[in-house]
């Protein structure tokens with residue numbers, strides 16, 4: 001059989017088609033799983049960020065005045081393929097004129113209902129192994145800061161999870177130690193013992209870390225970025241190393257050209273800080289100068305936990321103890337109530353769990369939610385508030401609310417009309433040498449006891465002041481709670497929530 005030229009050409013075309021089809025399919029197979037992976041990734045996990053190099057992440061800037069396009073431009077000038085992600089809460093307005101480059105992405109974190117989930121997830125756009133958090137107003141010059149940071153990061157591996165380079169002309173970076181106790185709703189900053197290996201920084205810096213570490217934080221993009229980052233990293237035991245030999249210049253003009261814009265920016269910063277602490281459940285911040293900031297309840301806010309069921313407040317189920325603002329309010333209320341009782345001649349004593357706390361560590365038990373005082377029933381007429389209470393509640397001139405409890409024959413003094421943290425006053429009377437009362441709760445510590453514990457009452461340190469307590473308080477609390485109760489702390493209702501040893 002002879003092949004014509006046409007037949008030859010046809011065969012060649014068929015073979016060529018087959019080859020194209022084969023490679024085309026292979027190519028598609030390579031692309032398809034990626035697409036599938038994207039779908040999964042968007043709903044579950046960050047990308048595998050395996051590309052070598054660093055992505056610039058700019059998270060914090062003000063819509064009304066920023067230098068983000070200039071910052072991005074300076075990085076692109078140094079390296080035209082520099083990946084950059086700008087993450088904004090909502091679409092910036094006025095619009096942000098970012099340099100157009102396939103490597104620069106503006107990611108709006110607020111999901112839009114017609115977009116796939118990954119569109120609002122910056123982790124999808126960060127494909128590199130490392131990410132550098134860059135504040136607004138920072139430039140990069142020809143001195144290759146990012147490359148050097150990366151080298152230093154690799155050199156500090158094992159010692160530091162993050163490296164930080166200062167920014168010229170801004171306040172120098174301070175190395176701080178940060179201790180976060182979620183259990184106690186508290187973040188405590190102190191001057192670091194080391195000058196360059198710290199758990200938090202004060203001041204602005206470019207921070208470089210592994211993308212995998214960054215996006216594995218619970219809220220990587222929460223603002224203010226540096227407060228949020230160091231709270232989360234210190235909970236993981238990470239350290240940041242300050243690189244003193246590398247620094248970034250700032251953009252030509254200073255940020256915020258008018259005092260009005262500065263004022264707006266300061267207000268935003270303050271609000272986002274308060275929101276961050278609320279979101280993270282941090283209610284007390286102790287600064288490095290030992291000043292305290294409170295983000296918790298006050299006389300004007302509701303008590304920061306709801307109705308208590310089974311003697312187990314909600315925070316115990318979150319592995320937390322009483323918020324420190326509540327303990328503070330309880331101490332204040334107790335000290336105030338005691339001063340009124342003392343000045344009006346009502347004999348009182350620390351009762352129940354309150355006495356137990358005083359015996360253990362001269363304070364309210366760290367997970368307790370109210371304070372109990374015993375009083376002599378016959379002394380009630382001596383106190384104008386208790387005497388007049390039958391007709392409803394009394395708000396005194398300090399804003400405390402005195403009322404007869406609806407649950408039984410006892411009195412309750414609330415921190416304020418809004419905030420119902422309270423001290424309970426339990427009236428007892430002697431009968432044949434035994435202190436008794438008419439209504440009882442189902443608490444096992446709510447029992448009669450010999451009057452000799454009250455003769456005499458003895459001073460005891462409690463919550464920063466001196467209160468009166470039964471003599472031989474050890475026998476008294478052991479009579480009520482059982483032997484060894486001072487040495488063996490337990491939550492109020494172990495059937496519902498047990499105090500784990502070591503926690």
Ligand SMILES: *[C@@H]1O[C@H](CO)[C@@H](O)[C@H](O)[C@H]1NC(C)=O
Nearest residue numbers: 212213214215216217218236
């Ligand atoms: C993410 O964090 C958790 C704990 O915070 C850790 O157990 C896990 O190994 C981390 N994953 C990666 C990929 O680093």
